[in-house]
Amino acid sequence: MADQPTAFERFTQGILPENPVYRQLLGLCPVLAVTNSVQGAMTMAGAVLFVLLCANVIISLIRDLLKPHLRIVIFTLTIATFVTIVDRFLAAYMYQMSKNLGPYIPLIIVNCIIICRCEVCASKQSVFTAASDAVGQSLGFALALASIASVREILGTGMFFGFRVLPEMWPDWVIMVLPPGAFLTFGLLLGAVNWVAARKKG
Amino acid sequence: MTTTTQETPGSGKNRWTNFFIVQAWLVLLLASFFGAALAGIQLTLAPKIEANKLNETLEKVPELILGADAARASKDSGQQMEINRQYMTAGTKTYSVFKAEKDNQTAGWVVKASGQGYADKIELLVGVDETVNTITGLFVLDQKETPGLGNKIMEPDWRRQFVSKPTHLLLTAVKTKADGPGEISAITGATISSKAVCDIVNQSLNNLRQPLAKAASDKKKPSEKQQEKN
Amino acid sequence: MNYLIDIMLIAVSAALINNFVLYYFVGICPFIGVSRQIDMAVGMGLAVTFVISIAAFLSWTMTTMVLIPAAPLTAWIGGFFMSPEAAAKIDLTILSYIVYIFAISASVQFVEMYVRRFFPALYKSFGVFLPLITTNCAILFACLTIMSNVSGVDNPADAWDLGRSLTLAFFGGIGFTIAIVIMAGIREELDFCDIPPALRGAAITLIVAGILSMAFMGFTGVDTGLKNALKSDSAAQIDPKPIPKDESPLTSVIIGETDKKEWS
Numbered sequence: 068m069a070d071q072p073t074a075f076e077r078f079t080q081g082i083l084p085e086n087p088v089y090r091q092l093l094g095l096c097p098v099l100a101v102t103n104s105v106q107g108a109m110t111m112a113g114a115v116l117f118v119l120l121c122a123n124v125i126i127s128l129i130r131d132l133l134k135p136h137l138r139i140v141i142f143t144l145t146i147a148t149f150v151t152i153v154d155r156f157l158a159a160y161m162y163q164m165s166k167n168l169g170p171y172i173p174l175i176i177v178n179c180i181i182i183c184r185c186e187v188c189a190s191k192q193s194v195f196t197a198a199s200d201a202v203g204q205s206l207g208f209a210l211a212l213a214s215i216a217s218v219r220e221i222l223g224t225g226m227f228f229g230f231r232v233l234p235e236m237w238p239d240w241v242i243m244v245l246p247p248g249a250f251l252t253f254g255l256l257l258g259a260v261n262w263v264a265a266r267k268k269g
Numbered sequence: 270m271t272t273t274t275q276e277t278p279g280s281g282k283n284r285w286t287n288f289f290i291v292q293a294w295l296v297l298l299l300a301s302f303f304g305a306a307l308a309g310i311q312l313t314l315a316p317k318i319e320a321n322k323l324n325e326t327l328e329k330v331p332e333l334i335l336g337a338d339a340a341r342a343s344k345d346s347g348q349q350m351e352i353n354r355q356y357m358t359a360g361t362k363t364y365s366v367f368k369a370e371k372d373n374q375t376a377g378w379v380v381k382a383s384g385q386g387y388a389d390k391i392e393l394l395v396g397v398d399e400t401v402n403t404i405t406g407l408f409v410l411d412q413k414e415t416p417g418l419g420n421k422i423m424e425p426d427w428r429r430q431f432v433s434k435p436t437h438l439l440l441t442a443v444k445t446k447a448d449g450p451g452e453i454s455a456i457t458g459a460t461i462s463s464k465a466v467c468d469i470v471n472q473s474l475n476n477l478r479q480p481l482a483k484a485a486s487d488k489k490k491p492s493e494k495q496q497e498k499n
Numbered sequence: 500m501n502y503l504i505d506i507m508l509i510a511v512s513a514a515l516i517n518n519f520v521l522y523y524f525v526g527i528c529p530f531i532g533v534s535r536q537i538d539m540a541v542g543m544g545l546a547v548t549f550v551i552s553i554a555a556f557l558s559w560t561m562t563t564m565v566l567i568p569a570a571p572l573t574a575w576i577g578g579f580f581m582s583p584e585a586a587a588k589i590d591l592t593i594l595s596y597i598v599y600i601f602a603i604s605a606s607v608q609f610v611e612m613y614v615r616r617f618f619p620a621l622y623k624s625f626g627v628f629l630p631l632i633t634t635n636c637a638i639l640f641a642c643l644t645i646m647s648n649v650s651g652v653d654n655p656a657d658a659w660d661l662g663r664s665l666t667l668a669f670f671g672g673i674g675f676t677i678a679i680v681i682m683a684g685i686r687e688e689l690d691f692c693d694i695p696p697a698l699r700g701a702a703i704t705l706i707v708a709g710i711l712s713m714a715f716m717g718f719t720g721v722d723t724g725l726k727n728a729l730k731s732d733s734a735a736q737i738d739p740k741p742i743p744k745d746e747s748p749l750t751s752v753i754i755g756e757t758d759k760k761e762w763s
Contacts, residue, residue: 250709262697
């Protein structure tokens, strides 16, 4: 266990070097689906933070009791429970947002980021490390969502966070808030990230 | 299960308990713990979620019947409006109908109607007056039309065209300036969405006009008689 | 007839207009991962279609029989412990996500065992994809759509039956297959193209998917046209005359007043 990353390393790795969206290509379904407005994207990131943090902490607490063949069952059970909780909270306190996000909140259950972090980090390391890993990964996820959502919202509606940033005469690029815009924006941003990473290395 | 009993019975049973209770105790413990947590969540939040769902429609009812300004004025003056929901079957469809009563008199009806739009289902609230003769308001509850084109059906300016249209006329979306009695000017570039809204309104009102008028007059008669006596 | 039209509209909408991958973005992971060769893509698509139908059947049955308030099975079991009225009010929908995800895992396991035992040839062609499918969002998405159309409807008469649910799931799977096979075909050609190094791999796949998604937007409105072609009675039968004031036969049945609220 000597070469396991420390809590701080886990935290910083999640944000950029091992960004779950741009570097690991995990959890792409919400990345594409909820990024037509920054507000929706941030709510999604908050929900993922809550679920990932709770799941990581619980799994890390019981990591010595886990049996290899029942591991996935326990992960799924924990994640599904916390997703249900966050879904109900949104429906109770942010009804309109929960209606907008629709099925994508429950789809966090099958979001590979969470089960992957439970497997890679939480089932092997201490509670504190697991928690900082969860926060780091969620911040990385939030950063990725925010970058895509900003591009799509600004170009598609001329607004940012609901406030107008581009002049009224801006012809809204409607395609950006429609499904194709999600694919195009994410594809181009991914290319840009790859390009920067390659330049740094070389 | 049958395979374990076919082997030596004693050890088979041991393996059975071994397998389930010893190995899965953690799963069972977690499941009961999570179950309790979810039950708690359900008890505290379910009434609130239900209220949210209902309020979404109920909040719109006064505005749809009285008009936005009058509804605000009546809210400010603290007047009460009692809203009842009922289901009405007409033709092949069942509609949710909200009946608004003010000072024990029917103030109007709001019908929840839905139909196929351009992209997906459009869900509307249509307000009509108590005698079901004119439309008093229209609100779009849910739609997935093209942003920037079809979703302009949500804009108040466009929806206002429907106000005070007679219910017995077929509404048609026209591309030119609307000047006929049953004409609505379509949104530029979104004729199909505009038409879809008109069709949903037409169909629901055509189905419900008679039953609603009947229900209104049934309810009215006893009170009218009382007034005559007085 | 109306029912058949309904089924057809759901099928067209699920497979083409609101394609699971290109419109709802579910099942993106295998879409990017497995879509390198056409035969693999076909295998994956078939496996998903197969599992999604079984999961839809399970989730519809669970939802209507157990989870929603006044579900027959729950009410029957609850009847042993409490009064029938109280038992009819038991609402287990909060458990739905947990139930669905385990129903999906179970159906994947079951399908894998069954196919390996009885169709070894079939197992060879798509068996390797089966374990991957558990975490495929498309399956859970189909279950959730069915749930929202069964328990989320405002009006009990509008709730989907098993036929509609299975249609959505099966044609959703077909839509997934169509998208992933087209993508695989394009990617086989892309291998011979000179793509800038930064865009190689997932990035170019996503950009191509964006163009595909634009192409699929062309299907929007097909269902409206289809519906109008199939039934032309909706608008034509509307009676343009004002209602006679008296003696209109009441065609409606008021089912019941369910909710009252004081608005202030």
